[in-house]
Amino acid sequence: MKPITLKTVAQQAKVSIATVSKVVNGINKGISAETVERVQRIIQQLNYRPNRTGRQLRAQRNYIVGMAIVDDSPTFLTDPYTTHLVAGLSNFLGSHNYGLLLHGIAPTNFEQSFLLKESVVDAICLMLSGPIAQRRRYLDLVLASGHPVVAFQEKPVKSLADCCFINQDDQGGAETLAEKIVLRNPKRIFILTPQLQWHAIEARVKGLCKVLNKHKCNYQIISSDENLHQSIQQALDSAMAAHGVPDVVIGTNDRLAYVAYRHLTDSGHPVPGEIGITGFNAFDANAALQPQLESVRSPAYTLGQTGGEALLSRLENGRFEFDTLVLPVLPAVGTTLR
Incomplete structure (x- = not known):
């Protein structure tokens, strides 16, 4: 039996070999939807499998994108935001016959990263944590490797070449949430943040403080290890001992907010009767949790998809179509602030 090749598919689909190659590689620009559907149908009927080695040699690519997540937690993939973003990126790349090489990196080990030392990927995506100067140094190190870069949820740097920044509107979402919080006329507000610094x-x-300052609200910013419930609880207890019981607790992500809710209600503080609580991210999995947090819905999955699309366009055309992109967030109405 003769092997199934691009030529075989092209003959049966009555198109050129170049057209089949484009469809196989997910490059459908300039090809009608009817032709794409016909080629894909023939590929499935013939059970055609691309010759990856030949494809790599012809295109001088590995068809692999690296994803480096700088996080000091060994269980970084349990974070819902990271999970959703990586899923969006991986699914998009997979649908275009690219693989994703995922690498979690502790901040102290960044320079020894496999992605920097080995040229096995065509491009690199980043999610960075740590002080801003440190994150900028990470960006410079990656760009020095010669790879095009998509940085997710990172402060844009206009002077960097071959780098694209894709964010969500965290500041705008926080401002909208804060405007709702001040309607409660709070006398004391706690803002819970993770110890590990993230641009998001x-x-x-920044968005919360902008609105709270405008309304002359009294607030304290409290940091803790978001991966340890005991750390969050102790931070809350210390803040209440120093400043009194708050009227509102704002978690800068839903994980912090849910731990605060459990701890405060277990300590005899009814929510939202005595204390209002808000979060940030509002992923679908949270819908099964009770109560439903007042929060902001993050488009993390779409962020990942958009990053994959930007990278493949860059690899195909030699440049990014945009330097920065900000996706909108939406309010998520819950029962913890009324």
């Missing part, structure tokens, strides 16, 4: 959290705090 910095943007949320």
Whole structure:
């Protein structure tokens, strides 16, 4: 039996070999939807499998995208935001015959990262944590490797070449949430943040403080290890001992908010009767949790898809179509602030 090749598919689909190659590689620009459907149908009927080695040699690519997540937690993939973003990125790349090489990196080990030392990927995606100067140094190190870069949820740097920043509107979402919080006329507010610094959290705090300062609200910013419930609980207890019981607790992500809710209600503080609580992210999995948090819905999955699309366009055309992109967030109405 003769092997099934691009030529075989092209003959049966009555198109050129180049057209089949484009469809196989997910490049459908300039090809009618009817032709794409016909080629895909023939590929499935013939059970055609691309010759990956030949494909790599012809295109001088590995068809692999690296994803580096700088996080000091060994269980970084349990974070819902990371999970949703990686899923969106991986699914998009997979649908275009690219693989995703995922690498979690502790901040102290960044320079020894496999992605920097080995040229096995065509491009690199980043999610960075740590102080802003440190994150900028990480960006410079990755760009020095010669790979095009998509940085998720990171402060844009206009001077960097071959780098695309894709964010969600964390500051705008936080401002909208804060405007709702001040309607409660709070006398004392706690803002819970993770100890590990992320640009997204910095943007949320900036948005919250902008509105709370405008309304002359009294607030304290409290940090803790978000991966340890006991750390969050102790931070809350210490803040209440120093400042009194708050009227509102704002979690800069839903994990912090849910731990605060459990701890405060277990300590005899009814929510939302005595204390209002809000979060940030509002993923679908949270719908099964009770109570439903007043929160902000993050488009993390779409962020991942958009990053994959930007990278493949860059690999195909030689440049990014945009330097920065900000996706909108939406309010998520819950029962913890009324």
